[in-house]
Amino acid sequence: MLAELSIKDFAIIDEIKINFRDGLTVLTGETGAGKSIIIDAIQLLAGGRGSVEFVRHGSKKAEIEGLFFLDSQEHSAYRKAEEFGVEMDEEGMLVLNRTITASGKSICRVNGKLVTLAILREFGQTLIDIHSQHETQSLMDTEKHLALLDLYGQKEIMHAKQEYKEIYEEYKKLKRRYHELSENEQEIAQRLDLLKFQQQELEEAELTLDEDVQLEQERNTLQNYEKIYQNISDAYHALYGEQKALDWLALSMSSLENIKEFDEELGTKASDISNYYYTIEELSFDLRNKLEEMEYNPERLNEIEGRLNEINRLKRKYGQSVEEILNYAAKIDEEIEQLENKDVHLSKLEQDLKNKGRDVLLAAEQLHELRKKAAEKLKEAILSELKDLYLEKADFDVHFSIQEGSASDPEWKGRKVKLHENGFDKVQFLISTNVGEPLKEVHKIASGGELSRIMLAIKKNFARHQGVTSVIFDEVDTGVSGRVAQAIAEKIYSISNSSQVLCISHLPQVASMADIHLLIEKEIRQDRTITKVNELNHKDKINEIGRMISGTELTETTKEHAEELISLANDLK
Helix, strand or coil: CEEEEEEEEECCEEEEEEECCCCEEEEECCCCCCHHHHHHHHHHHCCCCCCHHHECCCCCEEEEEEEEECCCCCCHHHHHHHHHCCCCCCCCEEEEEEEEECCCCEEEEECCEEECHHHHHHHHHHHEEEEECCCCCCCCCHHHHHHHHHHHCHHHHHHHHHHHHHHHHHHHHHHHHHHHHHCCHHHHHHHHHHHHHHHHHHHHHCCCCCHHHHHHHHHHHHHCHHHHHHHHHHHHHHHCCCCCHHHHHHHHHHHHHHHCCCCHHHHHHHHHHHHHHHHHHHHHHHHHHHHHHCCCCHHHHHHHHHHHHHHHHHHHHHCCCHHHHHHHHHHHHHHHHHHHCHHHHHHHHHHHHHHHHHHHHHHHHHHHHHHHHHHHHHHHHHHHHHHHCCCCCCEEEEEEEECECCCCCCEECCEEECCECCECEEEEEEEECCCCCCCEEHHHCCCHHHHHHHHHHHHHHHHHHHCCCEEEEECCCCCCCHHHHHHHHHHHHHHCCCCEEEEECCCHHHHHCCCEEEEEEEEEECCEEEEEEEECCHHHHHHHHHHHHHCCCCCHHHHHHHHHHHHHHHHHC
16 A cells, blocks of 8 residues: 655645555545645656656755555565566565656656666556546556456466467467568578578587687686796795705604604604605696696697687677587577478478467467456446446446457468467457447546446456555546435445545545545645645544535534534445
């Protein structure tokens, strides 16, 4: 949930900090007090489009920061954090920060890490879902209806969808390879010429695994020949020769041997020194042999430099290491063989493609049937919600369509179908609010009051499945009154049982259902207009709802009516 929101120098807000809690929070206040400005700030925090107009006049920048608490590590924000390298707090805290400068620059941070606006938006979409009268959200976007249907029926659909995607990826690879092999002869001939040139170049190079590493080591030895020779020589002469290390070890060993009969432990020490003596003596002989073997060869150094230059040239073309170059050479050999015998490979690919096409169609058909069942359940649930909102004559349906495929696409029920990463289905939510009227797309419903109720009915069924921590309604109850207003209030409250809900409203019925009631007011201070936010206690809540009922003068009657509304709301809760 959104736990805390800090806003500074944003529009008419100089500086405010709002603490939120679970449940339903209703924001009320006079028109122009700044209620929608707070929602605008949250929208910017979630990656919305910014503007210098949001920066308070006379300020250098506007700053917005939101603290969110995630109740589970299964939340999709954790996957986003892993994807974009953002460290997550052990307690599930996530902080989004957005700064807009007076020059128009936008600076975004997630848990202190600088991110792009696009990344901030991806986090925002997992946390916040904002709906207003004038804004098209995912529920209004027909391109997202398929994903929402899958989300609604995820328990049955998820496994089948994963199986389909795995088969579909294999099918795509086969199809891509078939297309590459069957493209025009001229391109294939050009590709074959290029591959053969590369093959010849790599064969002539006669590379061996780790050759570059071994050559670099040899070059390093030759380039430092004098230093290496001198230090080996010093080490050898320090060990071998008159009055050198081995002489002293021999003396030590002999001295202990002379007295070992008097002390058993001394005999052991003499034996140890004897072992060390012969080990060091062998080591000194190795150093001597190394000195005799060493030879400075400037011609070999030139050969190494030339070979390394050749290998580096090949690295620039074929890979960052000799191993990568050799792997590339193997791929070239395989592709040349396929192109030279393309008819044989095409025939096999065609059969493989046909078989895989049948597999992917079966998987897509299974998805289609599961979606049909989920759509029936969704339809029943939405119609039940609409009935509660006094749209008992409304009709809702999930319309399925299939995009026509080309000649190379697989055939299903006598027609070519175009497959995509989610099957072959296209889905649209359709609705009709009047008897005899045809079903239409949701966003084509004309009445604002009807649209508000339709959106609430749909959101009621998707709020739990969407996984967002906060659902925000900005005056979605405009254009309704009476029993419809009461139904909307109850529906908004029911959504808050599964998600935190923030709601700007002018309806007293909605305000009476609030768990937390925030009053937004503006005042003039030092010749500047500022916005302030106060959480209302029970008495103040009665007065504010009374004002919302009467519109002007607050009377004892309206206060009684407001208290009655709150009492009824508490009974409903």
